[in-house]
Amino acid sequence: MAKAPPPLRSRDRDATARSILAAAKEVLAEEGFGNFGVNSIARRAGCDKQLIYRYYGGLDGLAEAIGADLAAELAEELKPLSTPAQTTYGALMKHLALSLLDLLRRNRLMQQINAWEAAAPSPLVTKLIAARAKRMGQWMFEIRGALKPPAGIDAPAVNAIVIAAVQQLVVSASANGEFSGLPLRTDADWRRLKDAVSALVEGIYGA
Amino acid sequence: MAKAPPPLRSRDRDATARSILAAAKEVLAEEGFGNFGVNSIARRAGCDKQLIYRYYGGLDGLAEAIGADLAAELAEELKPLSTPAQTTYGALMKHLALSLLDLLRRNRLMQQINAWEAAAPSPLVTKLIAARAKRMGQWMFEIRGALKPPAGIDAPAVNAIVIAAVQQLVVSASANGEFSGLPLRTDADWRRLKDAVSALVEGIYGA
DNA sequence: GACACTTATCACCATGCGGTGACATTGCAA
DNA sequence: TTGCAATGTCACCGCATGGTGATAAGTGTC
Numbered sequence: 325m326a327k328a329p330p331p332l333r334s335r336d337r338d339a340t341a342r343s344i345l346a347a348a349k350e351v352l353a354e355e356g357f358g359n360f361g362v363n364s365i366a367r368r369a370g371c372d373k374q375l376i377y378r379y380y381g382g383l384d385g386l387a388e389a390i391g392a393d394l395a396a397e398l399a400e401e402l403k404p405l406s407t408p409a410q411t412t413y414g415a416l417m418k419h420l421a422l423s424l425l426d427l428l429r430r431n432r433l434m435q436q437i438n439a440w441e442a443a444a445p446s447p448l449v450t451k452l453i454a455a456r457a458k459r460m461g462q463w464m465f466e467i468r469g470a471l472k473p474p475a476g477i478d479a480p481a482v483n484a485i486v487i488a489a490v491q492q493l494v495v496s497a498s499a500n501g502e503f504s505g506l507p508l509r510t511d512a513d514w515r516r517l518k519d520a521v522s523a524l525v526e527g528i529y530g531a
Numbered sequence: 532m533a534k535a536p537p538p539l540r541s542r543d544r545d546a547t548a549r550s551i552l553a554a555a556k557e558v559l560a561e562e563g564f565g566n567f568g569v570n571s572i573a574r575r576a577g578c579d580k581q582l583i584y585r586y587y588g589g590l591d592g593l594a595e596a597i598g599a600d601l602a603a604e605l606a607e608e609l610k611p612l613s614t615p616a617q618t619t620y621g622a623l624m625k626h627l628a629l630s631l632l633d634l635l636r637r638n639r640l641m642q643q644i645n646a647w648e649a650a651a652p653s654p655l656v657t658k659l660i661a662a663r664a665k666r667m668g669q670w671m672f673e674i675r676g677a678l679k680p681p682a683g684i685d686a687p688a689v690n691a692i693v694i695a696a697v698q699q700l701v702v703s704a705s706a707n708g709e710f711s712g713l714p715l716r717t718d719a720d721w722r723r724l725k726d727a728v729s730a731l732v733e734g735i736y737g738a
Numbered sequence: 739g740a741c742a743c744t745t746a747t748c749a750c751c752a753t754g755c756g757g758t759g760a761c762a763t764t765g766c767a768a
Numbered sequence: 769t770t771g772c773a774a775t776g777t778c779a780c781c782g783c784a785t786g787g788t789g790a791t792a793a794g795t796g797t798c
Contacts, residue, residue, distance in 0.1 A: 335745055335794065358565075358651050363785065372747050377787075436650075442702040443643075443650035444565050461712070481727035484713040485700065489692045492699035495649045505668070506691040520688035527734035542764065542775055569756065579777055584757075 341379045344369045345393065348386050353432040357440045357449060387448050391455035394433065398459045401427055406467050413473045414529030418522055420467065421486050425518065428494045439495045474529060482528055486521070493517065548586045551576045552600065555593050560639040564647045564656060594655050598662035601640065605666045608634055613674050620680045621736025625729055627674065628693050632725065635701045646702045681736060689735055693728070700724065 334340065347369035352360055362383060366373035380386040405423045428434055437452045473479035497508035507513050541547065554576035559567055569590060573580035587593040612630045635641055644659045680686035704715035714720050 337745070340745085356650060361785065362787080373786085374748090374788085375746070378745090382787090439646075439650040442699075442706050443563060443646040445706045457711075477730065478723060478727050480713055481724055482731060484711050485696045485724070485727055485731060487711050488699035488703070489696035492649075492695035493692065496695070499649050499652045504664075504691050504694050506687055516685060517688055517692070520685050520692055523684065524689060524692060524731060524735050528731050544775070547775085568754095570754075580756085581758085581778090582776070585775090589757085 337379070340369075340371055340375060344371065344376055344379065345386070345389055348390060349393070349433060352390070352436055356436045357444060357446070360448070383448065384451075387451045391452050394452065395455045395459050398434075398456065399463075401431075402459070402463045406463070412530070413471045413479070414526055414531065416468065416471055417483060417486065417529060418525045420464070421490055421521055421525060422518055424487065425490045425494060425514075425521070428490065429497075429514070432498070435495050435498050438491050439499070477528065486525060490521070544586070547576075547578055547582060551578065551583055551586065552593070552596055555597060556600070556640060559597070559643055563643045564651060564653070567655070590655065591658075594658045598659050601659065602662045602666050605641075605663065606670075608638075609666070609670045613670070619737070620678045620686070621733060621738070623675065623678055624690060624693065624736060625732045627671070628697055628728055628732060629725055631694065632697045632701060632721075632728070635698065636704075636721070639705065642702050642705050645698050646706070684735065693732060697728070 344365065348360075348365045351364050351368055355364070360383070362373040362376050365386070366376060376382065376386060380389060405419075405427070407419065428438075434456065437449065437456060440449050441453055493503050493508065496503040501507065501509050506517070508517065551572065555567075555572045558571050558575055562571070567590070569580040569583050572593070573583060583589065583593060587596060612634070614626065635645075641663065644656065644663060647656050648660055700710050700715065703710040708714065708716050713724070715724065
């Protein structure tokens with residue numbers, strides 16, 4: 325009997341490879357690393373998992389591809405944020421913290437990477453971390469320019485604290501809609517948080 | 532022929548139940564929620580997984596038991612931190628942030644709960660979160676007493692930021708030994724971070 | 739038209755998981 | 769002693785996973 329034509333697929337290697345990459349990013353962004361596996365990705369991409377091994381050499385290679393993709397995407401998002409000259413170091417850090425908050429809030433993929441970096445530091449997530457850290461560091465170096473922090477202040481430590489807070493708050497909000505009793509759902513909630521961040525940064529670096 | 536005596540086990544229900552609970556806490560603290568399952572726990576406890584179902588009604592019940600256990604433990608650790616009267620609201624918050632940092636740094640179980648709360652908000656971890664939040668809120672209420680924050684400052688938001696930073700930094704340090712390029716391994720590293728936290732809190736609430 | 743090559747799919751394996759029913763052993767009580 | 773409940777162990781099921789070899793369906797070339 326005439327077998328129904330099973331291979332309805334497009335038979336275009338590049339296209340399928342792209343769709344696999346897209347599916348992988350979706351799975352990661354929506355479900356996190358917990359469900360990040362060949363079966364899940366192949367299901368979403370609508371193709372056989374074998375192709376993941378053929379075109380990416382397995383999950384590791386796929387993660388690397390995601391890393392490269394993420395770095396490019398990140399560079400694109402960071403570019404418009406590099407306003408040429410902030411007048412003071414404090415103003416710069418404030419701008420940086422608030423920009424990072426907005427960027428992170430929009431990017432669920434990066435949220436998941438941050439979340440899982442702490443929870444399950446597998447070699448898989450480490451690859452992604454490296455890709456992100458490289459771009460971020462480069463950006464911060466560029467944007468800082470020649471500005472120096474005020475004397476007597478441990479700027480690296482202070483900045484790490486601010487960035488840590490931003491990350492934790494965005495990720496927590498995304499997962500639970502609040503942090504430690506502080507609601508983080510509406511735009512007004514975020515406005516309020518941003519004001520507090522601004523106040524903190526100005527409090528230590530000067531207004 | 533004479534079967535070797537298989538049941539070398541102690542045949543003491545309470546003792547076995549306790550050993551299961553202990554094993555569960557160990558698995559959670561050392562490996563996180565990723566490996567938190569009946570097989571893994573039973574292996575570590577050295578008993579059959581069936582007993583987990585019999586004595587705790589499955590993983591959910593076991594998680595609840597861990598929650599209760601954690602709440603008690605937490606109350607015990609929090610008690611000596613309740614120094615009766617801080618002179619100013621700023622000094623109080625500083626004390627609170629630094630105490631929380633030390634406590635969290637010592638308690639791997641709580642680190643894992645924080646980490647997985649963001650990564651995989653399963654009903655399992657939600658139970659644990661609730662147990663922790665209840666105790667923490669109660670403690671903060673007690674320790675605050677009648678002190679009021681300075682006018683013009685959104686204290687809840689600021690405090691959430693500080694606590695968020697502490698959590699993220701401790702958890703990241705535990706997983707990677709650093710955060711955003713800031714090393715967090717030696718006591719000197721932590722001393723440095725604490726100084727920065729102090730400076731930030733004093734910067735906004737006044738010294 | 740016949741051939742080789744690429745693309746895609748399927749069937750299968752071993753492993754580990756959560757979960758359950760049946761069975762052996764012990765100790766207490768009538 | 770006999771019976772029974774409590775404690776502990778084992779064998780098994782269904783399912784999902786990561787991974788691999790064989791096979792079918794299209795596509796370009798001579």
